[in-house]
Amino acid sequence: MKIDSVEVFEAMAVLIKIVLVHGFKIIEQKVNDYHFHELYFRLEGKYFKEIDSITIDKITRQKKNIFM
Numbered sequence: 001m002k003i004d005s006v007e008v009f010e011a012m013a014v015l016i017k018i019v020l021v022h023g024f025k026i027i028e029q030k031v032n033d034y035h036f037h038e039l040y041f042r043l044e045g046k047y048f049k050e051i052d053s054i055t056i057d058k059i060t061r062q063k064k065n066i067f068m
Helices: 010-021 049-053
Strands: 025-033 038-044 061-063
Touching: 010 025, 010 038
Parallel strands: none
Antiparallel strands: 025 038
16 A cells, blocks of 8 residues: 555554445545655544454554544
8 A cells, every 4th residue: 555655554554454344434645744654544434343442563542533
């Protein structure tokens, strides 16, 4: 998965695939910083109970609706 020739790191790609399977849609995606490969995704969807138990190495949940 790439955005403007910047590769999405594997852990983030896995998280995105999980929520897309549960009906989420990518509303916006962009590169915030090309030097550090900082990517931004905005997704929209309905809550599903499994989202509370998602654990992926190198991904932390900052708030109920923010993963980093």
